[in-house]
Amino acid sequence: MKNKIKVGILGATGSVGQKFIELLENHPYFELNEVCASEQSAGKKYSEKVKWIQSTPLNKIAGSLTIKKCTPDLESQVVFSALDSSIAGEIESEFATKGYHVISNSKNHRWDEDVPLLIPEVNYEHLELLKSQKYEGSIVTNPNCSTIGLVLSLKPLEKFEIESVNVVTMQAISGAGFPGVPSMSILDNVIPFISGEEEKLETEPLKILGKIDNGMVVNSKMNISAQCNRVHVLDGHLEVVQVKFKNKPSKHELIESWKSFRSLPQQLNLPFAPEIPTRYFEEDDLPQPKLQRSIDKGMAVSIGRLRDCSLFDYKFVIISHNTIRGAAGGSILCAELMHEKGLI
Numbered sequence: 001m002k003n004k005i006k007v008g009i010l011g012a013t014g015s016v017g018q019k020f021i022e023l024l025e026n027h028p029y030f031e032l033n034e035v036c037a038s039e040q041s042a043g044k045k046y047s048e049k050v051k052w053i054q055s056t057p058l059n060k061i062a063g064s065l066t067i068k069k070c071t072p073d074l075e076s077q078v079v080f081s082a083l084d085s086s087i088a089g090e091i092e093s094e095f096a097t098k099g100y101h102v103i104s105n106s107k108n109h110r111w112d113e114d115v116p117l118l119i120p121e122v123n124y125e126h127l128e129l130l131k132s133q134k135y136e137g138s139i140v141t142n143p144n145c146s147t148i149g150l151v152l153s154l155k156p157l158e159k160f161e162i163e164s165v166n167v168v169t170m171q172a173i174s175g176a177g178f179p180g181v182p183s184m185s186i187l188d189n190v191i192p193f194i195s196g197e198e199e200k201l202e203t204e205p206l207k208i209l210g211k212i213d214n215g216m217v218v219n220s221k222m223n224i225s226a227q228c229n230r231v232h233v234l235d236g237h238l239e240v241v242q243v244k245f246k247n248k249p250s251k252h253e254l255i256e257s258w259k260s261f262r263s264l265p266q267q268l269n270l271p272f273a274p275e276i277p278t279r280y281f282e283e284d285d286l287p288q289p290k291l292q293r294s295i296d297k298g299m300a301v302s303i304g305r306l307r308d309c310s311l312f313d314y315k316f317v318i319i320s321h322n323t324i325r326g327a328a329g330g331s332i333l334c335a336e337l338m339h340e341k342g343l344i
Contacts, residue, residue: 004027006077007030007032007080007335008033008078011070012036014084014177015178015323019054025062027271036069036071037070044066077344080331081103098136098137101338103335105327113217117204120334123210124265142331143208147204148320155209155278165222165223167224171229173232174323190230190232206220209222236293245313258279286302299325300325
């Protein structure tokens, strides 16, 4: 691709903003052009103000960029938002009103009726909602990190008519951002509370798995119960899932549904699309965060331990990379799909 699309990052100095910078390096569609952060950081070189926490070195081009304010006067017409939810909503609306295309990792617009809550393999049809947005630009949102792993594991099973889901998460500390959870709180410990997380996990899948009717999303009617825990793992959310179906399939049918699942991002061969979105492991002790979180560019969901359940029909375990598939990588995949559909 000769002429790459110039993109900016809002909230570029935070952990998710950094992950965007890391993943966008040498991207075939997008070129990092601008980084934006707080007024206190504006005017300084990115390398001087950022506390870089990624495993790869900060590339020189990104490091040399001058930080700008999060105001809609950028050269880039596409912006990835890694802003904190305390300020994201209004800023993202201002950018969209001024004609920018905003792909947001923040929660603020996820429940707007005309805003897609997008997982490209699951509900790419929801991009139809953009037609009813009143902005000169647009807003598309990336779901919560734990929601993405769960919904990707459920999408291939929709044909069996899911009635109810119970999920217990063991979520990595990187999901709390930087500096995140104090070491004296998380070392030798599990924290059985993550503010707002259970509500997101119980409600977001209903919109994502909903159907478009007369230009609006009609939410799925399945019941979801969630319990969320923070554990001493750096990256990779593990979720223990129980599912009840209206039409109970066999274990073989479930496994084959996961193994064979492909969708539009795979058909289009998008750069960040995992080759196999839902990978099933036969081994008794898999998946594990350390071993499976980075599979397929960190964009695949790993599934295992499928068993009969005495309360529901089946139970299984999933792993997804929370800062890649669940945050920056998932948002980039949304932008790739929008580009291929001529929306940016």
